[in-house]
Amino acid sequence: MTHPSPTIPGFTDHRIPGATAAELNVAVGGSTGTPLVLLHGFPQTNLMWRHVATELAAEHTVICPDLRGYGASDKPADPDGTTYSKRAMAADVVAVARALGHDRFALVGHDRGALVAIRAGLDHPEAVTHLASLDVLPTLDMWEVMRGTSAAIGFHLYLMAQPPGLPEQLIGASPDAFFGHFLDAWTRDPAAVPPDVRAAYLAASRAAVPSIVADYRASAGVDVTHDLADREAGNRLRMPVSVLQQDWGSALGFDAVALWSAWADDLRHTTVSCGHFMAEEAPDTVVGAIRELLRR
Template sequence: MGITIPGFETRPIGVADGIELNAAVGGEGPLLVLLHGFPQTHLMWRHVAPVLAEHHTVVCPDLRGYGASSKPEAATEDIYSKRAMAADVVGLADALGFDRFALVGHDRGAHVAFRAGLDHPDRVSHLGILDIVPTLDTWNVLRGVGAAVAFHLYLMAQPPGLPERMIQASADAFFGHFLDAWSSSSDAIPPDVRAEYLRACRDAVVSIVADYRATATVDIEHDQADLDAGNRFTMPVMVVQQDWGAQLGFDAAAIWRPWAADLEHFTTRAGHFMAEEAPEDVAILVMNLMKR
């Protein structure tokens, strides 16, 4: 048996025609869905989920295209749009019998959570965002040599073919770079978990690139349409970030305020993988969000 989240059952759950999400499920009570980031799987929540499961039904899925979840062929950019991935999350809640749920996402999962909050405000009761800015703003704030920190965004935005071949040629080095560079603690991701992340990414290069490519194309269109229409989050929103806005010369909290009337914004001293580096802090912040 591989690595699991203590006290959780991991199983595939059908969420749409032909799409299953591999999900760890535990606890009882109102539904709380935790979405992982890049280059990780649902295992990034292994320290946080058991704490939250004391008062909630907690579900940690692998996103579409990641881990052991379905990896449909990216016949169009819509297949890995955040809109399609957000619909997966709603389908997950439906399969578990919940009409409403709280949603917390990190990195790629945070982009999916962002879209779910806009597309499904009647379903998402609370929204937690860990270490991103909205997609539109991501591209707007990256400029000059400072954009080098996000070179992977530009690589994976290229048309199908070249980025997949480049990454597949040295997958462990590529994905391992981010596990090293984005962590402020050398022991936050132990060797067995690191090996599992690398194995999962190695097996999902094409779908991971498709996810990122959508963020440079169709996801921008969806977010711009919401911005132009004046659509905003109606639920309580919590954003937790490193102070990388200051490093790149922008005010992250100011970027988030136009999207959410009920916003709490925090910075952390932990690295990007805050749920693994500072799980107690993340669990407390999520519990406080749920009380709003």
């Protein structure tokens, strides 16, 4: 017997056009308070927000898209290396929010979703009222601090940065082993990703190898170009920003607070004692941080 994939309890799925070339799967819950958009990371879907979203839906309209190329969202081809730029994916988020009637919204992203959130904050400051980033560095800083043997932890970044062909072939040959590696290695509490959720993540990733690779490839190409242009122009995140990160900054040899302070005027940086998937391992901490952010 085939069991249905898990979903966010109490949320309704919608198909909503993004900015260009993609229709997104979007789970929406709650109907009161200010709108809040939650963006998932790798190798996940909007299901990663199941604890956080249901808690916050009592106070907010909560919008949880699958990013383009992930989950049940469309996975358009990437002929020129820009289809999965964070600029294009951020434009999707703004388009989805507007389609649901929200010109302004708070934005929270984890991992890949945090990179999209950062780009949305830089490109669309009129739309993003508050921004939270979970366990990631801005793209440009990430590449600049990765060096020496410590960079081995990010081997997947270098693999998927290669030209089209080899990464897709290697990952596609054993996708469950590849994506499952990160679900295992980045989780301190295995119970935080139960078997049905893990199976849903693996199934979604297995069906999205080319688009996931294209997302990462963009982060070694066009996304760096966009970040460099913002750095040179002095473009910064002007809204209140909260950053939650694991205690990995000192181990990798950089000052995460200093790096973030170069991008954000109003920054709160918090170290969280859990694994990478903090919305699943420490949902109460994440919910508390979002509530604190929204009070600023």
